[in-house]
Amino acid sequence: MHWIDYVIFAVYLIFMLGIGFYFMRKNKSADDYFVGGRKMGSFHIGLSVVATDVGGGFSIGLGGLGFIMGLSGTWLLFTGLIGAWLSAVLLIPKVSELAKIHNFLSFPQFLKQLYNWKVALIAGIISAIGYLGFTSSQILAGAKLASATFPNISLETALILMGIIAVVYTSVGGIKAVIYTDTFQWILLMGGLIFVGIPVCYFGIGGYDILKETLPASFFSLSAVSWQQIVNWFITIVPIWFIGMTLYQRIYAAGDKKTAQRAWFIAGLFEYPVMAFTGVILGLFAKVAFENGIIHAGANEILDPEMGLPILLRTILPVGLTGIVLSAYFSAIMSTADSCLMAASGNIITDLLNRHNSAKIMSLSQITTLAIGTIALFIAWKVPNVLELMLHSYSFMVSGLFIPVLVAIFIKNRSTKGAFWSMITGGGITLALIISQIELPFGLDANIYGITFAILTYLFFHLFDKRDAIPQVSH
Numbered sequence: 343m344h345w346i347d348y349v350i351f352a353v354y355l356i357f358m359l360g361i362g363f364y365f366m367r368k369n370k371s372a373d374d375y376f377v378g379g380r381k382m383g384s385f386h387i388g389l390s391v392v393a394t395d396v397g398g399g400f401s402i403g404l405g406g407l408g409f410i411m412g413l414s415g416t417w418l419l420f421t422g423l424i425g426a427w428l429s430a431v432l433l434i435p436k437v438s439e440l441a442k443i444h445n446f447l448s449f450p451q452f453l454k455q456l457y458n459w460k461v462a463l464i465a466g467i468i469s470a471i472g473y474l475g476f477t478s479s480q481i482l483a484g485a486k487l488a489s490a491t492f493p494n495i496s497l498e499t500a501l502i503l504m505g506i507i508a509v510v511y512t513s514v515g516g517i518k519a520v521i522y523t524d525t526f527q528w529i530l531l532m533g534g535l536i537f538v539g540i541p542v543c544y545f546g547i548g549g550y551d552i553l554k555e556t557l558p559a560s561f562f563s564l565s566a567v568s569w570q571q572i573v574n575w576f577i578t579i580v581p582i583w584f585i586g587m588t589l590y591q592r593i594y595a596a597g598d599k600k601t602a603q604r605a606w607f608i609a610g611l612f613e614y615p616v617m618a619f620t621g622v623i624l625g626l627f628a629k630v631a632f633e634n635g636i637i638h639a640g641a642n643e644i645l646d647p648e649m650g651l652p653i654l655l656r657t658i659l660p661v662g663l664t665g666i667v668l669s670a671y672f673s674a675i676m677s678t679a680d681s682c683l684m685a686a687s688g689n690i691i692t693d694l695l696n697r698h699n700s701a702k703i704m705s706l707s708q709i710t711t712l713a714i715g716t717i718a719l720f721i722a723w724k725v726p727n728v729l730e731l732m733l734h735s736y737s738f739m740v741s742g743l744f745i746p747v748l749v750a751i752f753i754k755n756r757s758t759k760g761a762f763w764s765m766i767t768g769g770g771i772t773l774a775l776i777i778s779q780i781e782l783p784f785g786l787d788a789n790i791y792g793i794t795f796a797i798l799t800y801l802f803f804h805l806f807d808k809r810d811a812i813p814q815v816s817h
Contacts, residue, residue: 350665351672355507358676361523380597382521387592387601388608390524393531394588394681395422395609396617402483402675403732404618405651408625409632412561415625419618421576425583426610430603432751433584438599449590449743450693456750457758464765466693468742469587473686474714475735478721480679481505482731483648484672485722490652491668501722504672508679509715520680521595527676528612534667535620539655543627546658547636556630570785577790578736585743587685628654648727683718687711733787734776741792742769745800753804760803768796 396419407415437452446452449469454462484504489497547553560566583589596602628650631637637653639645645653655667687710691697697706725731745768746761772792775782782788 344661344664346662347665347668350662351669354669354672358507358523359510361526380595382592382595382597382601384596384601384604384608386521386525387596388605389528389612390521390681391426391589391592391605391609392612392617393524393528394678395426395582395586396613396678402486402648402651404621405625405628406646406648408622408627409629409647409650410625411566412557412626412629413564413619413622414560414567415622416564416614416618417567417572418575418579419614419621421579422583422613422618423610424576425580426606426613428580429583429589430606430610433747434593434602434606435599436751437590437593438596438602441594442598446590446594448688448692449585449587450689452590453746453750453761457746457756457761461746461758461761461765462693464762465743465746466689468739468765468769469585470686470689470694470714472735472739472742473587473682473689474718475721475738476732477679477682477686477715477718478725479732479735480675480682481508481719482722482725484508484675484679486646486649487652487668487672487675490649491656498723501719504675504679505715505719505722508676509683509712509719520684521592523676523680530666530669532612532616532620534669535624538659538663539624539667540620540627542660542663543624543631543654543658547627547630547634552634553626553630556633557626561626561629568785574787574790577793578733578740578787581740581744581793582736584747585739587689588681591681591685591688624651624654627651631657683711683715686714690714737772737776737787737789737792738769741772741789741796742766744768744793745796749800755804757800757804760800763803764796764800767799768792771795 404415404418407418437446440446440452440455444451444455446455448466450462450465453465481501481504485497485500488500488504489495492500495503592605593602596605625647628637631654632639632645632650637645637650637657652668656664659667687707690710691707722731742765745764749756749761769792772788775788775791782791
């Protein structure tokens, strides 16, 4: 890379840190730090939602899918569109109504109002662990991108660099810094990839004729994917829109139902088709470049599919544009890492320690966020695959948290014991299956089995323990 690209990238990183320190001076309360004073607009929230959900893990992961399977990889984010719009219609009206009355700061507080403090406590633990893993996946995505971009920087050094930058500006700035940087980062990402990355890479690899000659027809088909894979993606990703702490924080930050719903509709469209096809097409270009010797894997000649796109961008883009587009990719990673850090920090401060009313809330929140970021960095050091780590985190949270929320939306009489034990059963089984790496029947993911047992557990208590039922209360 040319020194101009290094300067552009350095300016971007300094700007991100500057936003964090600016909002450090503006934040005066837990409401400011965790939910932005409940006065954020739909445009900023919508871009923040999609930047958080897609972010670096899906950006790097989509490139890997495009490298492996072509356009069929776009179905991954079609599930994001479905999840966003379903939650806008079904979930947001209920959450906004209660949040306006009780001034929620976290997702488990919503469950506490619907069930009891024990359910909220388990939800806080599951959410904090899940977002810890999710943060790790984003730091790893940034490290992979940095090590592919700067050959002299090892993956380990890149992990430390990305971890420090993301953790520092998030811990000092809170949710306002997160949402405003997300808006800037998403505009930078889309502009860089659509208007620079795609056209330059397309002509750089030789255009349409080279694409058709190099790749099999399946790479250009939307049906070259198994039904099991689509089901796995659907069950893993759609429910996260109903249980994601990062999303609840933004519902609260919106302040009212209509603002939040508009933000969710905006986010869904950016997920699919915009980002889905952008990321996968660039990964497909990287595959062509590798097959034709434009990019190389290194000494062992085995290229990590998730590294193909960063290496292609580094190789093909001219001076100046390289720094802009790589800053765009780093921005996607940062936008998810910061939100996940905020989510995990909010869970611990609000739901596990119950210290959100502390007189020292600002310093306590910053220290907690810093500690979580350090642990996430260690996890990223140990797990090599971005998309795998991210989807495992999703799976654990979905199987542990989805059933109580679904019950709250659709069932009038709720069972607190059913909610409590379904969370433990669903999350525990999914986590055990992931750790054991057992080959599961029918090619389905661990969380499908976890959700199944969570449903059965809830039904057992709902049907046979009527003493525990809580009637639906209108607010």
